Amino acid sequence: MKDKKIEKLIKLEEKRQKEGLELIPSENYASSEVRKVLSSYFVNKYSEGYPGRRYYGGNEWVDEVERLCQERAKKLFGVLFVNVQPYSGSPANLAVYLAVCQPGDVVMGQALTAGGHLTHGHKVSATGIYYKTVQYGLKIQDSKFKSQNDLFDYDEIRRLAKEHKPKLIWVGATAYPLKFNYKKFAEIADEVGAYLAADISHVAGLIAGGVHPSPVPYVHIVTTTTHKTLRGPRGAMIMVTEKGLKKDPELSDKINKAVFPGLQGGPHDNQTAAIAVALYEASQSSFKKYAFQIVKNSQVLAKVLIEGGLDLVGGGSENHLILADLTNYFGPGCGVFAQKALDLAGITLNKNTVPGEQASPFYPSGIRLGTPALTTRGMKEKEMKFVGKKILEVLAIIKKYFEKQGKDFRFWDLEKEKRGEFIKKFEVEMKKNKDLTRIKLEIKKVAKKFIIP
């Protein structure tokens, strides 16, 4: 490459990905074919509009690509309509609002602090600024770490829906470790006449692989990103179900108009082509095995963490994701320490709020981790046990560091201004920690045995 600066940064990122373990549950490794198609000649094209109805010439092959992508998505998810043009998940969700709501309409969604997404109506998102949003949470009770199969309080969600009469209800999350009962959400939405949209971004690959229930029979609209468990390029899709078209025969047209010209300009045709490849891959029997192994790996990892003394929200994992609440382990607000120390050891995950959060979204008390990326590398139960053990070792190092600060030390009790300073000092100490260096080497050794596509 002539641009040496970017070339160097690409090499460094490649090294980071190869030598570390990726546990952010919304990340994955796209296949080499998906990456190749992303840099194909389709990157050069403009094609505002839809197949057969474009505002630019020269779209005969783009039309075929987009139609193929649509057919594959419809078949894989069992829907009647799909728009494959959204640039990513947030614009896809915003397009749904644009399609079925007027500014100021009431919309309901799962709160961000309870595992929902910004675009499900959080006050800082355009969705919370232009629409009146009502947020529902999760059941918070002593049993939140016991194994159970549902954390939603349907009576409360029904009460909120009846009181506020939303035009649109979202079901779906970014940090929820259990399966969704879409039927129960549908009963509530139908009772108040709301559109029900499922955001399946996190679990799309599990649904496609047949290991997670599909919302399609129950909801009107489905949105998904294409780069998480579905393992495609970054991108998104909006689907309309048979139930959706029964409720509103114009729903597909409304979605199309909302995406273009409502919200976006020209679609990223290289992305559409790469999504088509990912959908082809997801329809193969090997993908079913992959989806099954994601869940198996998540459950093995969850077991190791529970046995090591961690509290897992929902008592474990039924999907690709684990939400560990570290409040009882470190005190409130300490997810950041786990994220930083694990990063130094070569394990990437993210700090996350937990149900009943006692600290703040900037200093949340939990960590979120998952198995889609490691499973793509071919890791199985044996490696999950190793990863779980290493996570526990790193957490024990942090605990020791806290103990050294004094018997009654609690990070969250520090004055606000002192928190940043404390974290910086912690990082300096961790960089010098010999046990952490040893763990990093052990991780690198295992990681390098498992190639990334």
Ligand code: DSN
């Ligand atoms: N950033 C995504 C996630 O990590 O879940 C949600 O947009």
